[in-house]
Amino acid sequence: MKVLGYARRNPSAVLLVVQLLGVLVYPAMEGSSPGRVAFEILGIVVLGLAVVSVRATPGLTWVSVGLGIPAVVLSVLDAFNPAEPVVAISGVLHAAFYF
Template sequence: MTPSLKLLRRHPSAMLLVVQLLGVVLYPLVEDTATGRALLGAFGIVVLSLALWVVNRGPSANWIAWLLAVPSVVCSLAGTVQHIGGLVIFAQALECLLYFYTAASLTAYMLEDHRVTSDELFAAGATFTLLAWAFAFAFSVCQQWYPGSFGASGEAAAPRSWMELLYLSFSVLSAVGLSDIVPVQPPARALVMLEQFAGVMYIALVVSRLIGLTILRAQRPKE
């Protein structure tokens, strides 16, 4: 096994985090073209594969992830090629569940012992991005079921793009309050409130625990 492959096997959470952050950079560049949308679809499949890889290291059952991922990819490709909106919505709903499931699996992986490894620190970042993606997919499904769910200055009635919904998700999850996208319909507001709660609890339960264990390890006398 090559050194690079060994490194990836030791730190799959780091690979997942890098790919997710790379998506944040690439989406604005390719979102408005047909080729770009195809590339985004392929990129999503890569992210799903990495998510499955990370889940396989965790304590959860890997078959659940495959049960969500395979029909999601099939429905997404079929819906895009055949221009069937219902299939795309169904695929996004499955992707939403997969990202939530993977985030929960990574959280269990970080909480299963009292040691803090470098991969667990990467997992903390990857879990945050997974939650942001999961809620962005939930927002996308919501606005297709309930048109006008999200408003924005200048184009209040237009449906929000994927990048706008992802931007809103990151803003809500991090509690910085910088987004100009606002929930209008009650279902959208309910989803935003759930993400606000998830963001606060993630900081309180997961990040604070990792920081505390890291400080405790640093304060222990060396043997």
């Protein structure tokens, strides 16, 4: 229960831990299709955690959701069919989202 309380008080810390976990597991996942799909799912979790982290102000929440939903859709498309334009647009949306 202490962990849940800490996570609610410090959503940015949880986001940081999940992102660091992603950096650590990426080399093991990049070589296979299931690993690529699992990494995209982890990316979607990170996007969700980022939305939770910025929800303190309604304006930022709508901006993050507006950028996050297309980024999630393109991430799913990228996981199953990595085409050049999809990868590029997904990368741009992710960069704008995290900025």
